Amino acid sequence: MAMSWKHGERGEVRVFEDKEELSTNLVDYIADLSEAAVKERGVFAVALSGGSLIGLIGKLCEAPYNKTVDWTKWYVFWVDERVVAKNHVDSNYKLAKEGFLSKVPILPSHVTSINDTVTAEGAADDYTFAIRQLVRTRIVDVCDTCDCPKFDLVLLGMGADGHVASLFPSHPALKESDEWITFIVDSPKPPPERITFTLPVINSAANVAIVATGGSKAHAAHLAIDEKADHPSLPAGLVSPSNGSLVWFLDSEAASKLDNYKFSE
Numbered sequence: 001m002a003m004s005w006k007h008g009e010r011g012e013v014r015v016f017e018d019k020e021e022l023s024t025n026l027v028d029y030i031a032d033l034s035e036a037a038v039k040e041r042g043v044f045a046v047a048l049s050g051g052s053l054i055g056l057i058g059k060l061c062e063a064p065y066n067k068t069v070d071w072t073k074w075y076v077f078w079v080d081e082r083v084v085a086k087n088h089v090d091s092n093y094k095l096a097k098e099g100f101l102s103k104v105p106i107l108p109s110h111v112t113s114i115n116d117t118v119t120a121e122g123a124a125d126d127y128t129f130a131i132r133q134l135v136r137t138r139i140v141d142v143c144d145t146c147d148c149p150k151f152d153l154v155l156l157g158m159g160a161d162g163h164v165a166s167l168f169p170s171h172p173a174l175k176e177s178d179e180w181i182t183f184i185v186d187s188p189k190p191p192p193e194r195i196t197f198t199l200p201v202i203n204s205a206a207n208v209a210i211v212a213t214g215g216s217k218a219h220a221a222h223l224a225i226d227e228k229a230d231h232p233s234l235p236a237g238l239v240s241p242s243n244g245s246l247v248w249f250l251d252s253e254a255a256s257k258l259d260n261y262k263f264s265e
């Protein structure tokens with residue numbers, strides 16, 4: 001690791017020389033959390049993002065993790081999904097299925113994906129219902145201080161504009177506080193229709209990782225980590241688990257504008 005530090009309530013920041021080193025550390029972090037959750041709760045409930053994250057967790061499909069991780073205890077969700085058919089090129093499910101899920105022995109019944117036959121609103125309702133059933137049986141834990149689900153791990157990517165999940169800068173969905181899952185039909189990044197975890201759900205997780213690589217993400221990382229107070233509509237800056245841990249995984253390019261990193265070079 002090139003560098004790591006604790007950044008107050010912005011969590012722990014880990015910076016790596018390159019994507020290869022980042023992904024090695026990221027999969028180790030995931031495997032450790034999986035082991036701890038299985039020991040404590042008997043299951044591991046993890047929510048995935050789409051985009052570049054899936055490539056970065058690919059090493060989980062290789063030795064030693066393919067043998068050492070207790071895959072039968074994994075329950076998989078999506079922090080956001082595009083409202084398209086599951087075999088559509090834009091589907092986050094398809095991406096994860098092809099790049100990860102089809103290569104490890106996670107039980108198909110433990111994978112909770114979007115209903116792709118209904119509207120965005122219907123898909124958000126159905127996804128909420130599905131998660132509610134799993135909260136009832138404590139496959140997904142519940143937050144101590146609110147009624148939100150408490151995922152063992154929420155894995156977020158971050159766009160160059162600072163979006164996380166399908167929560168975009170200044171979008172009204174950022175303010176949604178009643179629903180666990182909401183929908184949007186005007187995403188600034190195509191495709192326009194999406195469903196997404198809301199901030200209260202993300203911030204109720206036991207562990208949240210924000211993973212970003214490449215120079216195009218450097219400005220947003222700087223704003224979200226160093227200048228969060230000045231940018232109240234920047235989604236990545238609003239990720240702040242109330243009773244959990246936040247870890248940033250950045251490569252040196254994405255970290256290049258961070259105050260601590262710039263001045264250390």
Ligand SMILES: O=C1O[C@H](COP(=O)(O)O)[C@@H](O)[C@H](O)[C@H]1O
Nearest residue numbers: 049050051052053157158159165
């Ligand atoms: O549209 C989306 O974008 C973000 C970021 O993607 P990346 O390829 O820049 O890492 C992703 O986290 C989200 O799940 C996806 O729907």
